[in-house]
Amino acid sequence: MTSPSATPNTAAAAGKGGRLRFFNFAAPMRFYAITGWLVPLCWVVAIGFAIAGLYVGFFVAPTDATQGESYRIIYIHVPAAWMSMMLYLVMAFWAGIGWAFNARMASIVARAIAPTGAMFAFLALWTGAFWGKPTWGTWWVWDARLTTTLILLFLYLGYIALVNAIDDQRRSDQAGALLALVGSINVPIIYFSVQWWNTLHQGATISMTAAPKMANTMLTGMLLMTVACWAYAFATVFMRARAITIERESRNAWVGKLVSQPAQGGQKT
Amino acid sequence: MNWGSASEFFHMGGKGLFVWGSYAVSMLVMVAEPLLARRRHQQALRQAALFNDEGRKPRFS
Numbered sequence: 001m002t003s004p005s006a007t008p009n010t011a012a013a014a015g016k017g018g019r020l021r022f023f024n025f026a027a028p029m030r031f032y033a034i035t036g037w038l039v040p041l042c043w044v045v046a047i048g049f050a051i052a053g054l055y056v057g058f059f060v061a062p063t064d065a066t067q068g069e070s071y072r073i074i075y076i077h078v079p080a081a082w083m084s085m086m087l088y089l090v091m092a093f094w095a096g097i098g099w100a101f102n103a104r105m106a107s108i109v110a111r112a113i114a115p116t117g118a119m120f121a122f123l124a125l126w127t128g129a130f131w132g133k134p135t136w137g138t139w140w141v142w143d144a145r146l147t148t149t150l151i152l153l154f155l156y157l158g159y160i161a162l163v164n165a166i167d168d169q170r171r172s173d174q175a176g177a178l179l180a181l182v183g184s185i186n187v188p189i190i191y192f193s194v195q196w197w198n199t200l201h202q203g204a205t206i207s208m209t210a211a212p213k214m215a216n217t218m219l220t221g222m223l224l225m226t227v228a229c230w231a232y233a234f235a236t237v238f239m240r241a242r243a244i245t246i247e248r249e250s251r252n253a254w255v256g257k258l259v260s261q262p263a264q265g266g267q268k269t
Numbered sequence: 270m271n272w273g274s275a276s277e278f279f280h281m282g283g284k285g286l287f288v289w290g291s292y293a294v295s296m297l298v299m300v301a302e303p304l305l306a307r308r309r310h311q312q313a314l315r316q317a318a319l320f321n322d323e324g325r326k327p328r329f330s
Contacts, residue, residue: 058278059271069282073291080295119302127291134287232299239306246313250320259318 028245029254031105035238042235046228053224061217070134073127075221078205079229081124084152085187087117087233091159092184095177105241107173108248110180111163112241116233118156124149136200144193145201148186155183169248 057075064071091113098107128146129139140146159179166172189196194203205214205222214222249255272278281288 061271063271063282068284070284070287072281072288076291076295116302119298123295123298126294130287130291134284236303236306239303239310243306243310243313246310246317250313250317255317256321259314259321 028105028108028249028252032242032245032258035242039235039238039242042231042238046231046235049224049228049231053221053228056217056224057221061221062215064218067135070131073131074205074218075225077124077127077131078222079226080120080127081149082226083229083233084117084121084124084149085190087113087120088152088155088180088187089184091117092177092180095173095180099174099177102170104248105245107177108241108244109237110173110176112237112244113233114156114160114163115240116236118153118160120229120233121149121153121156125153132200141200143199143201144197145190145199148190148193151186152190155179155186159183 053075057072061072063069091110094106094113095110097103098105098110125146128149132141133139159176162179163172163176166175193199194201246255279285279289
């Protein structure tokens with residue numbers, strides 16, 4: 001309350017200064033235009049890296065000495081599990097930014113991430129079950145790593161259900177942000193669960209501090225698949241964010257102009 | 270090369286069900302998700318176009 005003019009002034013100064021471009025990108029219209037050509041690019045990267053990763057994983061990498069061929073599930077299981085954790089943090093980050101600064105695009109991006117994150121969490125669990133059966137002799141066990149990942153899936157589903165249940169857009173974004181931020185405590189718990197608890201799940205395949213515990217070709221295949229999954233996530237999140245942008249901005253002039261252009265690519269992705 | 274023949278490849282050393290069960294479902298959901306996103310986008314554009322047309326029409330006709 002000491003200087004009432006401080007807040008609007010700093011915002012205006014930031015807009016005029018060097019960060020102008022950044023805020024331009026944050027405007028729905030600019031975001032829509034830029035992601036329009038980013039989406040096909042992401043698909044090319046995703047499909048290219050997936051083909052390369054699967055080729056290395058199935059045809060170059062050797063059979064695992066102890067697990068036999070079932071280990072080949074790793075090329076989808078580990079990237080999916082990484083993505084499910086990472087996307088949750090990214091979702092919580094943008095939801096928080098949207099809440100704190102009332103940034104429209106940030107809240108849209110947070111919403112757009114949730115289904116993709118849930119999909120990856122589901123895949124991590126599904127492929128984990130299909131890997132656990134031949135390796136541990138059971139599809140499922142109430143173990144720390146598995147249980148916390150299941151909670152992650154429920155957090156995603158809870159977020160989606162919550163934001164869809166509240167009609168008021170700003171309230172819905174805020175409630176979602178609160179759930180996303182509180183739930184993000186689960187992510188480090190998943191990550192460290194294999195160290196903190198005695199668990200059936202094997203330890204980290206790759207860590208920051210030690211050399212990878214796997215053959216070089218296996219590692220290459222897994223990293224190629226990880227890049228593919230990142231590109232896939234960018235592509236689908238951008239696609240969904242573009243859809244939500246149109247839903248929310250349908251009464252704005254730029255959307256009106258976009259949809260009134262006859263055969264001008266308005267119906268494309 | 271790890272596999273002598275195609276059937277050896279699909280057999281996966283007796284673990285075919287688990288390996289292909291993982292990859293088939295992954296493929297399925299990773300194809301379905303972008304298709305759903307695209308449908309949502311197209312629906313949003315149609316909705317916006319409808320609204321846009323209504324705005325131009327005379328109100329009581």
